[in-house]
Amino acid sequence: MEAILFYLTATVAIISAIFVTQCRNPVNSALNLITTFLCLAVFYIMLESPFMAAIQIMVYAGAIMVLIVFVIMLLNLGLAVKSRYTHGVPAAGILAALVLFVVNYFIRAGEATGTGGNITSEVITSYGHTELIGRAMFVDFLLPFEIASILLLVAIVGAVVLSKREV
Amino acid sequence: MVMTPEVLTLSETPWLFTGVMLGKIIVAFVATLLIVAYATYAERKIIGRMQTRMGPNMTGPKGLLQPIADGLKLFFKEDIIPSQSHWFAFILAPMMILAPAFVSIAVVPFGGDLQFTYDGTLYAVPMQITDLNIGLLFIVAMAGLGVYGIVLAGLASNSKYALLGGIRSTAQMISYELAVGLSVVAIFMLSETLSLRGIVAVQQLPLWGSDSLSFLPNWYIFTQPLAFCLFVVGSMAEINRTPFDLPEAETELVSGFCTEYSAMKYALFFMAEYANMITVSAVTTTLFLGGWGGPFWGWINFLIKVFAFMFFFIWIRATFPRLRYDQLMYLGWKIMLPLALVNIVITGIAILLW
Numbered sequence: 078m079e080a081i082l083f084y085l086t087a088t089v090a091i092i093s094a095i096f097v098t099q100c101r102n103p104v105n106s107a108l109n110l111i112t113t114f115l116c117l118a119v120f121y122i123m124l125e126s127p128f129m130a131a132i133q134i135m136v137y138a139g140a141i142m143v144l145i146v147f148v149i150m151l152l153n154l155g156l157a158v159k160s161r162y163t164h165g166v167p168a169a170g171i172l173a174a175l176v177l178f179v180v181n182y183f184i185r186a187g188e189a190t191g192t193g194g195n196i197t198s199e200v201i202t203s204y205g206h207t208e209l210i211g212r213a214m215f216v217d218f219l220l221p222f223e224i225a226s227i228l229l230l231v232a233i234v235g236a237v238v239l240s241k242r243e244v
Numbered sequence: 245m246v247m248t249p250e251v252l253t254l255s256e257t258p259w260l261f262t263g264v265m266l267g268k269i270i271v272a273f274v275a276t277l278l279i280v281a282y283a284t285y286a287e288r289k290i291i292g293r294m295q296t297r298m299g300p301n302m303t304g305p306k307g308l309l310q311p312i313a314d315g316l317k318l319f320f321k322e323d324i325i326p327s328q329s330h331w332f333a334f335i336l337a338p339m340m341i342l343a344p345a346f347v348s349i350a351v352v353p354f355g356g357d358l359q360f361t362y363d364g365t366l367y368a369v370p371m372q373i374t375d376l377n378i379g380l381l382f383i384v385a386m387a388g389l390g391v392y393g394i395v396l397a398g399l400a401s402n403s404k405y406a407l408l409g410g411i412r413s414t415a416q417m418i419s420y421e422l423a424v425g426l427s428v429v430a431i432f433m434l435s436e437t438l439s440l441r442g443i444v445a446v447q448q449l450p451l452w453g454s455d456s457l458s459f460l461p462n463w464y465i466f467t468q469p470l471a472f473c474l475f476v477v478g479s480m481a482e483i484n485r486t487p488f489d490l491p492e493a494e495t496e497l498v499s500g501f502c503t504e505y506s507a508m509k510y511a512l513f514f515m516a517e518y519a520n521m522i523t524v525s526a527v528t529t530t531l532f533l534g535g536w537g538g539p540f541w542g543w544i545n546f547l548i549k550v551f552a553f554m555f556f557f558i559w560i561r562a563t564f565p566r567l568r569y570d571q572l573m574y575l576g577w578k579i580m581l582p583l584a585l586v587n588i589v590i591t592g593i594a595i596l597l598w
Contacts, residue, residue: 104333104399131381139388147414150399207438
């Protein structure tokens with residue numbers, strides 16, 4: 078049952094991901110990307126992390142994609158936009174394949190592979206998934222979390238400085 | 245003889261479980277549709293009375309058949325798709341605005357447990373379609389998806405007014421989503437659960453856990469009045485009700501994002517607006533007013549509170565003029581967002597002290 082659901086969702090995710098790159102109209106590409114994000118949320122639910130699924134929908138589908146559609150709307154990108162950007166396609170393909178190999182290597186070399194970790198289904202049902210993520214982020218990995226938030230703060234300040242001529 | 249009720253599960257009684265779930269979904273869906281239909285009637289009638297008019301009174305006794313007549317009229321009108329529009333997104337937009345509005349109802353608890361006996365066993369069924377343990381995040385996520393309907397409608401219509409309405413609405417919804425999301429964080433900090441059922445259960449204890457105040461329930465409106473105000477105002481902005489209805493400002497934008505729509509597609513936008521109003525009323529009731537708790541039986545309390553909120557929204561519409569666009573952004577980013585953050589800090593300090 079779960080395997081059937083997984084393969085169905087995976088098929089939808091891959092087909093919509095292909096359409097993201099193949100659609101001539103940027104609006105259709107954006108819609109397909111939203112479908113891909115929703116499929117990823119389904120995967121998170123199957124991995125017993127409903128909190129991640131909700132965050133995936135809220136942040137990626139609900140905020141980032143809205144901004145992308147917003148930009149498409151403001152710039153009024155027409156159908157011709159795709160034909161102008163063809164020179165980088167082979168390089169991007171090679172780069173993506175290389176990244177895939179490297180990531181694959183790191184996953185297999187590290188300790189994150191398999192189901193032998195200490196976060197099992199029993200732990201998730203007894204503590205609750207949201208509590209586990211909260212503890213991991215704000216207790217165990219507080220320093221990386223703060224570093225990431227300072228990085229985002231710098232980006233925000235940079236955006237304000239760039240857009241505002243007279244500070 | 246007192247029996248402890250069994251909880252229905254899919255693995256033990258699959259057919260009964262499926263039947264009960266389908267029943268709950270159908271009841272909730274039909275009830276929401278009925279309330280949507282008669283919310284339009286109530287709005288016209290109440291606003292009419294507030295403006296010393298009659299409101300609809302010709303179709304049926306006291307105009308009660310007016311929503312049905314409107315629905316039939318819109319079903320049989322010609323469905324126009326503009327030739328210059330982006331037809332796929334144009335058809336998709338009304339669906340994408342209506343679906344999240346209805347899906348959000350699924351996690352709202354509208355009553356306590358319903359007990360019934362089947363095959364000699366007593367079962368308890370919660371009066372809620374499903375109790376997700378991330379309930380409220382689900383509603384916030386669905387509210388975020390609701391933006392797409394308006395954005396796509398504005399973009400696909402290929403019309404200046406619709407585009408302006410779509411752009412306004414995107415900016416507005418993204419801004420107010422933050423304030424709404426942050427205002428409910430204080431609730432999570434107090435209730436220590438994200439499940440809406442759990443939040444209602446916490447609110448049925450006596451106020452602040454003290455026995456001298458036991459005549460008052462522990463509703464979060466008493467503990468978190470600031471979060472309540474922020475949530476109601478922010479939600480009003482998110483569902484585009486007056487005074488925040490800039491996306492469809494009639495005096496400036498004809499009809500905003502739904503200018504090019506006709507027939508049932510146009511009606512779907514309005515159904516979505518009223519469905520959103522119901523959802524927001526139901527969620528506010530659940531979060532701040534103790535859900536189904538109260539003097540009467542279960543879901544009747546819940547409905548009374550929801551209808552009171554809907555009356556409040558209609559009342560606001562008859563009372564306040566529309567905000568200007570810069571005032572809207574100023575209110576969202578410079579007043580409501582800092583207030584929500586301050587509220588979180590104060591709540592944190594209070595939890596640490598007591």
